[in-house]
Amino acid sequence: MDVMIKSVTPFEGQKPGTSGLRKKTRVFMTPGYVEAFVQSIFNAIGGCAGKTFVVGGDGRYFNAEAIQTILRMAAANGAARCIVGQGGLLSTPAASNLIRQRGTDGGLILSASHNPGGIDEDFGLKYNISNGGPAPESVTGAMFEQTKTISEYKTLDTADLDLSALGEVTLGDMVVEIIDPVTDYAALMETLFDFDAIRGLLTGGFTMKFDAMHAVTGPYAKAILEGTLGAPEGTVLNGEPKVDFGGGHPDPNPIWAKPLVDMVMGAEAPDFAAASDGDGDRNMILGKGIYVTPSDSLAVLAANAHLAPGYARGLAGVARSMPTSRAADRVAEKLGIGAYETPTGWKFFGNLLDAGKATLCGEESAGTGSDHVREKDGLWAVLLWLNVLAVRKMSVAEVLMDHWKTYGRDYYSRHDYEAVDAGIANAIMDDLKAITDLPAGIEKIDSFSYTDPVDGSVSENQGMRVYFEGGARAVMRLSGTGTEGATIRLYLEQYTPAEGDLGIETQAALAPLVSAIDDLTGLKTRSGREGPDVMT
Numbered sequence: 001m002d003v004m005i006k007s008v009t010p011f012e013g014q015k016p017g018t019s020g021l022r023k024k025t026r027v028f029m030t031p032g033y034v035e036a037f038v039q040s041i042f043n044a045i046g047g048c049a050g051k052t053f054v055v056g057g058d059g060r061y062f063n064a065e066a067i068q069t070i071l072r073m074a075a076a077n078g079a080a081r082c083i084v085g086q087g088g089l090l091s092t093p094a095a096s097n098l099i100r101q102r103g104t105d106g107g108l109i110l111s112a113s114h115n116p117g118g119i120d121e122d123f124g125l126k127y128n129i130s131n132g133g134p135a136p137e138s139v140t141g142a143m144f145e146q147t148k149t150i151s152e153y154k155t156l157d158t159a160d161l162d163l164s165a166l167g168e169v170t171l172g173d174m175v176v177e178i179i180d181p182v183t184d185y186a187a188l189m190e191t192l193f194d195f196d197a198i199r200g201l202l203t204g205g206f207t208m209k210f211d212a213m214h215a216v217t218g219p220y221a222k223a224i225l226e227g228t229l230g231a232p233e234g235t236v237l238n239g240e241p242k243v244d245f246g247g248g249h250p251d252p253n254p255i256w257a258k259p260l261v262d263m264v265m266g267a268e269a270p271d272f273a274a275a276s277d278g279d280g281d282r283n284m285i286l287g288k289g290i291y292v293t294p295s296d297s298l299a300v301l302a303a304n305a306h307l308a309p310g311y312a313r314g315l316a317g318v319a320r321s322m323p324t325s326r327a328a329d330r331v332a333e334k335l336g337i338g339a340y341e342t343p344t345g346w347k348f349f350g351n352l353l354d355a356g357k358a359t360l361c362g363e364e365s366a367g368t369g370s371d372h373v374r375e376k377d378g379l380w381a382v383l384l385w386l387n388v389l390a391v392r393k394m395s396v397a398e399v400l401m402d403h404w405k406t407y408g409r410d411y412y413s414r415h416d417y418e419a420v421d422a423g424i425a426n427a428i429m430d431d432l433k434a435i436t437d438l439p440a441g442i443e444k445i446d447s448f449s450y451t452d453p454v455d456g457s458v459s460e461n462q463g464m465r466v467y468f469e470g471g472a473r474a475v476m477r478l479s480g481t482g483t484e485g486a487t488i489r490l491y492l493e494q495y496t497p498a499e500g501d502l503g504i505e506t507q508a509a510l511a512p513l514v515s516a517i518d519d520l521t522g523l524k525t526r527s528g529r530e531g532p533d534v535m536t
């Protein structure tokens, strides 16, 4: 088959961010746009000759078309094989698993995570390396350099492949292996968790709902929860993936998954409920009448992971992003294992996981995961919770209360000020950094800088930390994923020891901190807001 060399001119701004290249779908649909970026990826990784890649995405609008382009280009660039999820679907954690399990050179994942999908919404493409994790900055930097000078790309003149049938087909000299997107992932889950115990729970009167939000986890949750584990049909809500996610934001938090939250707070509440995002890496955990903050979820899972067969030998350590509450640190201390505080972004966990320093990781932004893959994993978190509930024979609320009675409670909330004028947001941060005279009640203010304990790399300016007398902490940072102006995130936490009052309403417990931060920074007046746009 003849390889075609086509010319292309560079596109502005093809700079991969925290999770690859994210743009409006119409931008990706510009003729040559995907081609220029994909050829830049291939050039940056030293070409494709003889290589094997995993290719798949979250099924959003333009997923199918972009995959056909990628496959033609991989073949034209000399790749030996591409492993593709049937229908072009692969959740992010399932792709990470396949890269590792099949020992491939890397993978191309098409997703804009929890952002809405559609021709006028968002699209994304990221490259993961052979450990299954997102490409580190050295690699994404090389890709960006390529995008600036790219002048031609290689492709084939072939018809679209039918990705609906399982099996192997050839495209030029390359083999395209179309696999069931769920099988290998489900097999991995079965090695980690006590499926018999969970099956006993789910068929023994315990009720649960899983909201797949019309995103990629639908087929995974149906196969694992309703199939293998025997949960009744109807346990998985919105289980059919749609190109526009049914018009919603596939973001599992109390705002975008409000119907699920309302359900657990109402009279018909199931014992357990959970949701995952567009590409299946985020999670939200709920119990009857209760929302579990991601920070508490990480701490509870760290304290109970040994109840699942895959973690029965104990954990090497626990890592959390800096703005995540310190609840997990208290567990690590009691277990006598390492506790790591990293900058925001899953990629910072990669080295700790590869080096065997951390087993569990988590972020306040609804991400939890372990060393089983190199991405966060929504369904994994749900299954670990179910395993814990099955063994402990307690409700979610009882597990949480028992946890707080053992370790104390870190009252926690994040307040977001969205679309703030970037100049004002930066000035607020700069002024906070410049404070030298500490007001009464504040012990320390610092700017978080991280030295990676594995490779020694340093990441500076990762957010401002304000430590109060009596153990409270506030963190302020600018979002790295916003699309409009600047988003100021204020993370608030107040520790109450085990013998203290563990049942205060969260926002009430944090109100004094909110006013102290406002006095310190002038946040509300300067941003021109009465309060946050979003509270998690």
Ligand code: G6P
Pocket: 018, 019, 113, 321, 344, 345, 346, 347, 363, 365, 367, 478, 479, 480, 481, 482, 489
């Ligand atoms: C993405 C990354 C997460 C990170 C989050 C933070 O979802 O995958 O690892 O925690 O962005 O976003 P932010 O807007 O706070 O920078």
Ligand code: ZN
Pocket: 112, 113, 114, 277, 278, 279, 280, 281, 282
């Ligand atoms: Zn995601």
